[in-house]
Amino acid sequence: MEKLEKFKSLGLSENTLKALSRKGFEEPSPIQEKTIPYLLSGEKNVIGQAQTGTGKTAAFGIPLVEKLNRKPGSVQALILTPTRELAVQVSEEINSLRGYKKLKIMPIYGGASIEAQIRELKKGIDIIVGTPGRVIDHINRGTLDLSKISFFILDEADEMLNMGFIEDVEKILSKTNNEKRMLMFSATMPSKIKVLAKKYMGEFDIISVKEEQLTTDLAEQIYFEVRKSDKFEALSRIIDVEENFYGLVFTRTKVDAEEVANRLIDRGYSAEALHGDISQYQRERILKKFKTKNSNILVATDVAARGIDIENLTHVINYSLPQNPESYVHRIGRTGRAGNEGTAITFVTPEEYRKLLFIKRFAKAEIKKSTIPEIKDVINTKKQKIKEDIKSTLSDNINNVYEVLAKDLIEEFKEPEKIIAAVLKNVYQDELETNNYNEIKEVSIDKKGKTRLFVALGRADEMNPKKLVDYIEKETKVPGRIIRDVRVFEKFSFITVPFEDAEIITAIFKKKSKGRKPLIERAKEKKDNNDRNDNRNNDRRSNGRNSSRNYDNNNRRNNYNKKNNSSDRPKRNYNKSANN
Numbered sequence: 001m002e003k004l005e006k007f008k009s010l011g012l013s014e015n016t017l018k019a020l021s022r023k024g025f026e027e028p029s030p031i032q033e034k035t036i037p038y039l040l041s042g043e044k045n046v047i048g049q050a051q052t053g054t055g056k057t058a059a060f061g062i063p064l065v066e067k068l069n070r071k072p073g074s075v076q077a078l079i080l081t082p083t084r085e086l087a088v089q090v091s092e093e094i095n096s097l098r099g100y101k102k103l104k105i106m107p108i109y110g111g112a113s114i115e116a117q118i119r120e121l122k123k124g125i126d127i128i129v130g131t132p133g134r135v136i137d138h139i140n141r142g143t144l145d146l147s148k149i150s151f152f153i154l155d156e157a158d159e160m161l162n163m164g165f166i167e168d169v170e171k172i173l174s175k176t177n178n179e180k181r182m183l184m185f186s187a188t189m190p191s192k193i194k195v196l197a198k199k200y201m202g203e204f205d206i207i208s209v210k211e212e213q214l215t216t217d218l219a220e221q222i223y224f225e226v227r228k229s230d231k232f233e234a235l236s237r238i239i240d241v242e243e244n245f246y247g248l249v250f251t252r253t254k255v256d257a258e259e260v261a262n263r264l265i266d267r268g269y270s271a272e273a274l275h276g277d278i279s280q281y282q283r284e285r286i287l288k289k290f291k292t293k294n295s296n297i298l299v300a301t302d303v304a305a306r307g308i309d310i311e312n313l314t315h316v317i318n319y320s321l322p323q324n325p326e327s328y329v330h331r332i333g334r335t336g337r338a339g340n341e342g343t344a345i346t347f348v349t350p351e352e353y354r355k356l357l358f359i360k361r362f363a364k365a366e367i368k369k370s371t372i373p374e375i376k377d378v379i380n381t382k383k384q385k386i387k388e389d390i391k392s393t394l395s396d397n398i399n400n401v402y403e404v405l406a407k408d409l410i411e412e413f414k415e416p417e418k419i420i421a422a423v424l425k426n427v428y429q430d431e432l433e434t435n436n437y438n439e440i441k442e443v444s445i446d447k448k449g450k451t452r453l454f455v456a457l458g459r460a461d462e463m464n465p466k467k468l469v470d471y472i473e474k475e476t477k478v479p480g481r482i483i484r485d486v487r488v489f490e491k492f493s494f495i496t497v498p499f500e501d502a503e504i505i506t507a508i509f510k511k512k513s514k515g516r517k518p519l520i521e522r523a524k525e526k527k528d529n530n531d532r533n534d535n536r537n538n539d540r541r542s543n544g545r546n547s548s549r550n551y552d553n554n555n556r557r558n559n560y561n562k563k564n565n566s567s568d569r570p571k572r573n574y575n576k577s578a579n580n
Contacts, residue, residue, distance in 0.1 A: 010036045016065060019099035022280055024287075024304070029055035030209040032062070038207060039063035045182040045201040049189055049208035056185045060153055061094040064127060068150070070102045072124035075144070077151035078176075079129040080169060082159040083511075084109035090155060091129040103127060110134045118143045132160070132168035139175055146176045157186040157193050163512055166196060173200050219316075219335045222370040223346040223356060230440045231319060231347050232263055234372045237437065238317065238345060239269065239297065241373040241381045247315030249299045250322070250331050260319060261299040271297035274304040302327050310334060318346040321355055325362030350445045357503045375437045382432055386424070450484075451502035454523040455493040463488055468495070472520070476508045494523055 004017055006027050012020075028036065031050040038046065040063050050056055060079075068076050079094075081087045084107075091107035098105070108117050108130040114137065121143050128135075128144070138144035146152075152173070154160065160169060182201050186193055189206075197204055226234050239245045251257045254275035261273035272286045272295050283304075290298045291310060302322065313335045322328045328346075335342025346367065348356050360367050373381075409419050430436065455472075457463050463471075465486040473480040478501050485496040497505065502522070509518040 006033065011040055012036070012062065013066060015099040015101055016062060016097065019065075019097050022099075023096055024283065025058075029059075031056055031207070032059045034207050034209065035059040036062050038205070039183070040066060042205075043181065045197075045204035046184070047189075047193075047197055047201075047204055047206045048183065048185045049206060050185070050187065054209065056155070057090050057093045058097065060155075060183055060185065061090070061097050064094065064151060064153075065098045065101060065103065068103060068126060070104070071126060074148045075125055075128055075146060076149060077127045077153065078135070078146060078149055078172075079127065079153040079155055080132060080135065080160070080172065081129060081155045082131070082163050082165060084111060084131055086156065087129045087131055094127060094129070105129065108134050108138065110137075114138075132165045132172060135172055136168060139172070146172070149176055149180050152176055152180050152182045154182075154184045154186075157184050157196075158188045158190060161190060161192050166192065169196070170200075219332050219342045219344045221332065221344045221346075221365055221367040223348050223367050224370060224372050225353075225443050225445055226347050226349065226372065227441060227443055228349050230438075232260065233438050233440050234347060235260070235317065235319060236264075236267060237373045237375075237378050238315070239264075240378045242314065243381075243385060244296075245314055246293065246296045247298075247313055247317060248305065248310070248331075248334060249297060249317045249319050250305070251299060251301060252320035252323070254301055254304075256320060257299045257301055257304075261297075264297060264299070269297055270295040271299060274298055274300040276301065276304055278304065302330070305331075305334075313342055315342065316344045318344070321346065321348060321352045322359070325359045328359045329363055348445075350443055353445045354499075354503050357500050358507055361504065372440055375434050375439075378437065379432055379434060386428065449499045450496050451499055452485075452523040453495050453497060453502060453505060453520055455495060456491075456517075456519050458489050458491045458493050460491050463493060468493055472505065475512075476505050478504055 004021060004026065007017060007020055007025065010028065010033070031048060031054050035046070035048050036059060039060065048056060048059060050059075064077055079090060081090055087107040087109045091105055095105045103126045104124065105127040106117075106120055106125045106129070108121075108128060110131060110133050112134075114134075117134075117138070118141070121138070130138075135144065139146070154169065160166060182204075184193070184197060184201070224234055235249065239247075249260060251260055254277055257273045257275045261271045264271035272290060274283065274286055278286065286295075286298070289295045299319075316332050316335045318328070318331060322331060332344035335344055346356065356367070359365075406419075410416055413419055455468065457468065457471075465488055468486060468488060469480040469483045472478065472483060472495070478497070482501055483495050483497055485494070487494045505520055506518070506522060509520040513519070
């Protein structure tokens with residue numbers, strides 16, 4: 001099938017097709033295949049339902065690029081996202097899709113200079129990707145006019161709901177015109193989303209794709225605990241212990257990709273590096289070489305590997321742990337395809353173990369611990385392969401000249417074993433030498449320990465130990481019975497939970513914080529382990545030498561209470577939550 005043929009059939013312009021080619025896209029994802037032609041041809045409002053990591057951004061970004069032209073003086077499209085990170089990501093993605101079209105796209109979010117954003121808005125922006133809070137701020141300042149927009153897009157609508165943004169979204173919608181086209185994308189479809197759609201979208205169609213398992217059962221998922229300095233040695237052993245290794249090796253940066261690929265080449269492997277600095281010509285050459293198996297190892301970054309569709313991979317190796325769970329799902333989804341089994345291997349340093357736990361929960365995947373092959377195992381595997389190669393050659397028709405030479409050698413030296421050994425050494429050189437490999441030191445990760453967490457709520461917020469435990473259980477679904485050593489002070493509290501549950505709690509509250517400091521985070525290590533005077537000393541410190549720390553705590557608590565009491569935000573009362 002011709003490259004980009006399916007994208008061409010969707011009716012895209014040559015400019016967009018070239019942009020997709022530069023990004024390495026080959027085929028549209030299911031949500032893209034259904035949504036793009038609908039948005040290009042129809043006029044109705046749309047709800048797109050698909051899981052995270054299925055290409056939703058391009059599903060609405062490509063039609064926007066196709067339908068809009070530069071129009072100085074007024075915003076043509078507004079895309080709302082729940083987090084600043086997503087706003088930046090969506091903005092960059094659409095910017096890369098516009099090709100040579102002169103559209104101006106800008107993310108606006110809290111934490112960035114509002115003065116700089118105002119200057120850019122005055123110059124004229126076509127597509128704004130923003131978080132609700134900062135968008136409302138600009139509307140209130142009179143620096144953002146949404147009365148003439150053509151498209152209003154709500155990205156990750158279910159997350160907007162979970163994070164308490166729906167009232168903000170409604171406030172923003174009230175400032176838009178009635179003629180706009182509204183698009184809503186969500187991984188799930190809770191009832192409140194449907195209520196919002198009926199209230200503001202009028203007639204709408206739902207475009208959904210079949211929900212698939214995040215990670216395939218055909219991909220065996222394992223992880224190795226390894227020091228950073230031993231990762232390359234571990235990679236070499238994995239490659240050598242496999243009979244026909246054909247895999248993608250993911251690194252975090254382009255520098256790492258180059259370094260790992262070059263070290264593999266120096267060791268005699270057939271490897272290539274793929275990253276953002278590679279030209280389009282080089283990219284196509286490298287991919288062609290890899291797809292035809294003229295090279296069997298491709299070391300790549302997430303960005304460079306986006307859109308690549310390669311069949312029959314035996315391995316995907318996370319040389320560097322991915323930045324987020326979505327990237328993990330994308331990476332390992334490239335093995336275990338079309339009924340073929342594959343293996344996804346992740347290298348984890350002791351410092352990264354918490355992150356691995358978070359990825360496991362998100363992907364709902366069983367990632368089992370395994371042991372790195374020992375040197376003797378690698379050598380035995382190579383010996384077996386040599387035997388099989390010789391057996392295979394014996395079954396072929398061997399030229400008589402070699403048989404004559406073999407007889408001459410046996411008659412002359414009378415030692416067949418030594419003759420065969422000399423031939424093997426001549427052919428395989430030092431392939432079976434154990435000193436080709438370095439020792440890998442064993443690492444130990446404490447998986448059963450406890451973690452102390454700091455909570456920016458205390459007696460001043462009407463908290464007591466029971467209410468605090470009930471509140472955390474309500475918000476995170478972590479069982480209250482495992483929350484121990486609860487200490488509630490005037491303006492903050494401490495709790496102790498098992499290592500793994502600490503990851504759940506901190507991740508959830510970080511997500512709910514909307515870019516501000518979360519209500520719950522890991523406690524700083526104590527300089528003095530004597531707990532006898534904790535209560536008295538902590539209360540005294542609130543007015544003493546740690547005033548800057550308490551200023552941050554007060555800000556977090558005030559932000560929390562402001563959110564609960566503000567008339568334009570959802571009412572959320574932790575006492576009510578605790579008693580429900």
